[in-house]
Structures are given as structure tokens and as C-alpha cells.
Amino acid sequence: DQQVKQNSPSLSVQEGRISILNCDYTNSMFDYFLWYKKYPAEGPTFLISISSIKDKNEDGRFTVFLNKSAKHLSLHIVPSQPGDSAVYFCAGVASYDKVIFGPGTSLSVIP
């Protein structure tokens, strides 16, 4: 049973528009969430995080929203750039330090 779900395997967006990547989770023990970005032939790199006591965290063009009652989070990228084309992984961390990743969403930003 997947505790972290990313139901869109892929997403295409025009350059300059908003990209919205969604993530749903089932584990109520998660108290911290992260987004990682992965380019081909490289390891994932940290992008942005949010604590479960917050509902929004912003870092430049990237904003993560958390809706705890719906067990849903989303990553907004505004404006999208071609260099944002990558696979994005959502992850949840439980208080006992267990990190669970979602299956990833492949984002293509079209120039």
C-alpha cells in the first residue's frame, strides 16, 4: 500500500505558466514533507519542505501547500522554466525518521 501517491506520472506545461504537482498521503504519522527534484543520470536533490504545522512554504518560484485535513500537498512552480523539466518526488517523514517517497511526476516545460 503506497503511503505517498503522486497520481500524475507526467505533466507538460508551457514556459512561463504555472506548474502544479500534486501529492496525496495516507500516513497520519507524517509530520514533515519534502519535494525532491531529479534530473536524468543524477541523484535527487532537495527542493523545498514543509512542516505539518504550516500550510504554506515559499522559496522563490517554488511554493508548497499542505492541506492536512485532506492529506494533500501540492508544489507550485511559477513561472515555469525549461530548466525545471525533471522528475519531482514528494516525500513524507514520520517522527521516527522514516522517509517515504512517492512514485514521482515527470514535468516537461515546453519552450
Add this chain to the structure above:
Amino acid sequence: EAQVTQNPRYLITVTGKKLTVTCSQNMNHEYMSWYRQDPGLGLRQIYYSMNVEVTDKGDVPEGYKVSRKEKRNFPLILESPSPNQTSLYFCASILSGGPSSYNEQFFGPGTRLTVL
């Protein structure tokens, strides 16, 4: 330069032939992990180590062994590889435990393993 290195980057082997994938970090991190990435399943944790001589199972430990004799090294051992272990493997390290420390999780470049 702060980094996690893995070797080899690519490996094709046959069923049953023991292999080791090495992982080394130069950041004096306490916490190290091994993940495998499979299509549709994302990254799944195989084993992790909170410090030297302290290791524990992740979500998919079957068929794998690890050791942590030195802080910088965390090799992944497949005693008798099988085709279902064909995957992309990542080693990662964090300075210490705690949820926010994952903001600083460094991943290696990956090892593409094929077991025939």
C-alpha cells in the same frame, strides 16, 4: 566539494554472483541510506545507518546486506543477486537524524544494476 560517490555507476551481472556497490561521503555525516528506484514505485529505502556499527532495515531489505565500519563508507552487498534486484540504486547521507535534516540529504549519482 561535498559529495556522495558510488561505484560502479553501471553493472551487468548474472544471477547468484555476489556483488558490492560502494558508497562514500566526505561530509562527516552520521546518517546514511540506500534506496532503490523502480518505475511507478519511486524511491524505496533498503537499509539505513544512524552511525558507525548501527544499521537497520528500511522498507525493502530482503536480499541485501550492508555494513558501516567507518563513518564515511556504507557498502551495499548483494550476496546472491536475482533479476528482481535489477534497479537503479542511490546512496544518500544526512548530517544527523530528525525530519528537517532531510533538507540536507545528499544523494549519490546512482548505480544502474542489471541482473540477468
